[in-house]
Amino acid sequence: MKVMVAIDGSEESLYALKWALDLLLVGPKDNADDVATSTGTATLEAPHAGSHENVSMVTLIHVMQPFQNYVLPAAGSAELRKEQEEKAAAILARALEICKDKMIKAETLILRGDPKDMICEATEQRHADLLVVGSRGLGMVKRAFLGSVSSYCAHHAKCPVVIVKPPKESGKQ
Numbered sequence: 001m002k003v004m005v006a007i008d009g010s011e012e013s014l015y016a017l018k019w020a021l022d023l024l025l026v027g028p029k030d031n032a033d034d035v036a037t038s039t040g041t042a043t044l045e046a047p048h049a050g051s052h053e054n055v056s057m058v059t060l061i062h063v064m065q066p067f068q069n070y071v072l073p074a075a076g077s078a079e080l081r082k083e084q085e086e087k088a089a090a091i092l093a094r095a096l097e098i099c100k101d102k103m104i105k106a107e108t109l110i111l112r113g114d115p116k117d118m119i120c121e122a123t124e125q126r127h128a129d130l131l132v133v134g135s136r137g138l139g140m141v142k143r144a145f146l147g148s149v150s151s152y153c154a155h156h157a158k159c160p161v162v163i164v165k166p167p168k169e170s171g172k173q
Contacts, residue, residue, distance in 0.1 A: 004059045004128040006119050006149070009091040012134035016164035017060070017095055020132040021102045024162075025058060057105045060095045061122055062088050063115040085110075116152040124158045131161045 005020050007013045064084050092108045099106035109126075111118045123131050133150040150163045 001129045002057070002059065002127060003130045003132060004061055004119075004123055004126065005095075005132045006115070006134070006153070007060050007062050007091060007095045008115070008134075008149075009062075009087075009094075010134065010136065012136050012164075012166050014095065014098065014134075015166050016132050016134035016162075017058075017098055019164045020058065020162070021099065021104050024130070024132070025104055057107070058099060059107050059109055059126060059128070060092055060099070061109045061111065061119060062092055063118045064088050064110065064112045065115070066112055116149050116156075119149065119153055120157045123153075128159050131157050131159055133161065133163055135163050135165045 001024075003020060003024060005013075005017045007017060088110050092110065096106055096108065109122060111122060119131070119133075122128075131153060133153055135150050136148075150161075154161045154163060
């Protein structure tokens with residue numbers, strides 16, 4: 001199964017990653033080797049049933065917003081672009097560390113553009129079986145003005161989408 005997780009660096013997106021790793025993907029410590037060995041013939045008939053490679057790989061996607069050149073001078077935009085790329089690398093490094101801790105293989109994908117469109121395009125191009133995104137829990141007014149990446153993906157992605165809500169804090173109602 002090809003699982004893609006959208007990462008923007010927020011706690012909600014990292015929670016969604018942890019959720020996906022814990023509940024959807026089977027790592028080496030979860031008897032994936034036993035399943036692959038004991039059902040060797042079934043693996044040939046149904047590649048997703050017991051293949052260790054298929055159940056323990058995740059693609060982490062991060063989309064950088066493009067700069068508007070009319071706002072920044074050319075010299076300043078190069079510096080900002082480099083800073084943005086470094087920030088994206090740091091965000092994905094944190095996500096990769098979470099995957100490593102859970103013994104799950106992961107690959108990263110950094111794209112530039114509108115996150116809503118780019119995430120949906122990436123799921124289609126990479127033939128993702130599932131997209132996992134975090135929910136920021138914006139209210140109706142903020143969501144109407146800012147838009148919701150998770151809502152857009154749920155309606156436009158060509159694969160099933162899981163929107164992971166953050167856990168409720170014990171002090172809030």
